[in-house]
Amino acid sequence: MLKIARKAAELIKKHRHNTIEIISHMDSDGISAAALLSRALDRLTIRHSVRFVRMLYRDVVEELDPADLTIFTDLGSSQLENLRKKFRGHDVIIADHHDPVKAEGWPELVHLNAHHHGLDGMQEISGAGVTYLIARELDNDGRDLSALAVVGAIGDVQNAWGKFLGYNQEILKDAVESGVIEKSKDLMLYGRYSRPVFKSLEFFTDPYIPGVSNSQVGCIGLLKDLNIPLSDKGGWRRLADLSEKEKQRLASELIARAYMYVPEELVKFVPGLIIGEVYTLAREKNWPMLQDAEEFSTCINSTARHEQPLIGLEVAKGDREGYYRTMLNLLKQHRRSIARGLEFLASGGIEKGPRGYLQYFDATGVIKDTFVGTITSLALGNCNCDPYRPLVGLVKDGGRAKVSARCSKLLFLRGFDMSRAIRAAAESCGGEGGGHAVACGAEINEREVPQFLEKFEELLITQVG
Numbered sequence: 001m002l003k004i005a006r007k008a009a010e011l012i013k014k015h016r017h018n019t020i021e022i023i024s025h026m027d028s029d030g031i032s033a034a035a036l037l038s039r040a041l042d043r044l045t046i047r048h049s050v051r052f053v054r055m056l057y058r059d060v061v062e063e064l065d066p067a068d069l070t071i072f073t074d075l076g077s078s079q080l081e082n083l084r085k086k087f088r089g090h091d092v093i094i095a096d097h098h099d100p101v102k103a104e105g106w107p108e109l110v111h112l113n114a115h116h117h118g119l120d121g122m123q124e125i126s127g128a129g130v131t132y133l134i135a136r137e138l139d140n141d142g143r144d145l146s147a148l149a150v151v152g153a154i155g156d157v158q159n160a161w162g163k164f165l166g167y168n169q170e171i172l173k174d175a176v177e178s179g180v181i182e183k184s185k186d187l188m189l190y191g192r193y194s195r196p197v198f199k200s201l202e203f204f205t206d207p208y209i210p211g212v213s214n215s216q217v218g219c220i221g222l223l224k225d226l227n228i229p230l231s232d233k234g235g236w237r238r239l240a241d242l243s244e245k246e247k248q249r250l251a252s253e254l255i256a257r258a259y260m261y262v263p264e265e266l267v268k269f270v271p272g273l274i275i276g277e278v279y280t281l282a283r284e285k286n287w288p289m290l291q292d293a294e295e296f297s298t299c300i301n302s303t304a305r306h307e308q309p310l311i312g313l314e315v316a317k318g319d320r321e322g323y324y325r326t327m328l329n330l331l332k333q334h335r336r337s338i339a340r341g342l343e344f345l346a347s348g349g350i351e352k353g354p355r356g357y358l359q360y361f362d363a364t365g366v367i368k369d370t371f372v373g374t375i376t377s378l379a380l381g382n383c384n385c386d387p388y389r390p391l392v393g394l395v396k397d398g399g400r401a402k403v404s405a406r407c408s409k410l411l412f413l414r415g416f417d418m419s420r421a422i423r424a425a426a427e428s429c430g431g432e433g434g435g436h437a438v439a440c441g442a443e444i445n446e447r448e449v450p451q452f453l454e455k456f457e458e459l460l461i462t463q464v465g
């Protein structure tokens with residue numbers, strides 16, 4: 001794998017005075033990948049441009065023009081056939097971790113894919129991780145770029161086991177050794193540096209803890225009972241401000257409460273969802289929202305969801321001025337869209353699948369289709385959903401339906417894998433689907449929605465037995 005990474009780096013250096021274009025996936029991993037490669041090129045003063053695409057569908061590829069060197073990051077391997085027609089005869093690098101299709105490349109293509117080297121691209125390395133291997137070859141001092149590879153892996157939920165697996169561990173080692181990431185064991189609450197701890201608790205929904213999840217009054221009461229002050233001289237206390245003893249009290253109480261409500265066969269997985277490895281970006285001390293790798297990833301992701309990935313790119317590359325402020329505005333918009341989506345669902349938007357197992361909603365006209373994944377994630381711990389059943393959200397637009405599916409990590413830890421099921425269900429009605437075990441999606445013809453739901457539900461029921 002490193003040999004091919006080196007070959008890619010040499011190809012980049014060969015083109016140092018020519019036009020280079022990076023084309024990346026419009027999500028958190030894809031933005032992290034493009035950002036770290038772009039920084040590596042900047043350091044060598046190699047000029048280049050960056051653009052993002054949602055997918056390399058045939059019509060999207062049609063609109064691309066080969067540069068002297070085109071570099072695809074976090075995509076390309078599964079669309080080799082589409083690319084070949086346009087890029088055969090041109091110098092191209094693909095750095096990807098998605099399942100590669102069995103298609104022929106061309107002599108000028110350098111194809112780096114995790115799966116070609118025995119790695120599980122779904123769990124062991126991200127698109128940003130694969131791209132990092134090339135960036136590191138370009139620049140001997142480039143190990144600090146590994147921080148963005150960590151952010152990318154988190155964006156692709158590769159830490160679902162409470163820590164990284166496989167090659168991600170190697171990348172993490174680079175990040176810790178070069179001083180850009182601090183690794184620690186902690187409660188896995190969102191907003192460790194940016195939110196009052198009672199707020200972080202309120203938004204903790206996987207596993208769902210009655211009286212805590214979505215309950216501000218409950219969370220404040222819980223902290224008082226545990227003798228954990230809500231504020232100090234500096235204002236509201238964040239998780240990062242709690243002492244080890246306080247954190248221990250809080251963790252044991254959360255685990256004990258979750259035990260009472262989680263289905264028995266899932267109980268043993270509970271501690272792993274409450275306590276786990278967390279990653280702090282050491283150089284972001286002045287930017288609390290960017291300090292935790294998970295939150296950094298969410299910030300970047302919000303720019304992609306609002307189709308402004310170039311804003312996320314600049315922030316990931318280090319801008320803390322104009323682009324950063326624009327991102328904060330996008331985040332505000334992001335929260336408004338979330339509120340609108342959740343309001344719709346709370347007012348009775350959730351329906352049952354034909355066999356009564358699957359939960360789903362159709363938010364056509366309420367939210368944009370780029371947003372259906374975000375809303376589905378949040379709705380699972382909200383809105384009268386059963387948190388231990390999968391939830392599907394869909395938005396129809398121009399004859400196509402964009403589908404997102406989410407389930408509790410607890411189901412995944414027990415062996416549940418929605419990505420296989422969604423791919424099969426989508427393909428059975430002429431669409432495309434894929435993603436991760438707990439977070440995946442599909443695109444189908446809008447007329448096929450009923451058949452899709454039926455098939456998907458059937459496949460999931462087979463998995464739970």
Ligand SMILES: [Mn+2]
Pocket residue numbers: 029030074097126127128156
């Ligand atoms: Mn990816």
